């Protein structure tokens with residue numbers, strides 16, 4: 001029986017993790033579930049999965065839940081509650097399913113205890129990749145990617161020698177605006193941006209997919225996860241999202257991982273790794289799919305993609321600045337405060353104006369994140 005802590009159990013990844021775990025009642029038990037605010041969704045999860053502890057980041061809502069469930073399980077609250085749960089509870093697998101920078105601190109606690117880290121929270125590696133990978137080596141923690149592209153690459157690398165990798169090919173659906181012109185991106189609506197053709201996901205990552213910042217974040221995530229050089233990471237547009245990514249080796253051979261676009265697949269692989277377990281998920285029907293197509297990304301139209309390559313080249317806190325600026329810019333777009341096409345402008349302004357620090361420690365990363373958020377919030 002593996003004990004699982006899910007950081008962010010009411011988001012898209014958290015819910016899918018519970019959907020997977022529901023199929024394997026003999027193999028997994030839930031130690032803890034955490035949420036930001038959605039106690040209404042958490043409550044039925046408590047009744048079904050009986051975690052010993054839950055954490056609600058919003059303190060007021062946490063107290064409200066505590067009164068409501070009266071002793072059914074232990075309730076911790078606040079940012080400190082998340083950190084305490086990761087640092088003190090008894091679990092084997094830490095599922096990092098929270099969105100954004102706020103997943104970093106609890107993830108570091110789990111790493112310091114040498115846990116298995118099933119990571120969907122790509123921002124953790126984007127802002128602190130150097131530190132996170134160093135700590136994983138130091139404390140013998142195992143990082144298993146849940147992001148579908150990185151799970152694909154991870155699977156393609158199984159049984160291979162790392163020094164025989166020539167390049168990693170990240171596939172991208174291209175999102176809802178793949179066929180729009182650059183100038184027309186200025187006028188797209190929030191609803192249009194939220195309408196992803198292949199994947200059902202939370203709002204933040206869906207907007208990131210529309211701007212292709214999601215792929216930018218994934219380039220940086222791949223860089224840290226797989227220890228490849230920046231020029232060894234290529235992005236190819238593949239609108240059907242059937243090939244989840246590929247690895248090309250020095251003999252020219254390419255391995256790909258394929259599957260229906262369903263996050264339950266990479267989640268299950270991370271939970272059952274190194275084994276595979278039979279399931280009843282729908283299967284691919286190649287004859288029905290018919291065609292798989294590929295083309296190069298348009299870096300001029302999708303400026304966020306180029307910004308991510310630049311942030312990786314600059315290094316230091318540049319990816320942290322990029323990420324924080326993006327999080328606030330996406331928030332502003334969702335609130336109707338800025339146009340979609342302003343997202344990359346805001347990010348590049350932040351990257352120009354905010355001072356970069358080389359090899360930042362954890363305090364410098366938190367400082368940089370805070371400074372960038374305040375800077376972008378103040379932009380009119």
Ligand code: MG
Pocket residue numbers: 147148149150218
């Ligand atoms: Mg992905």
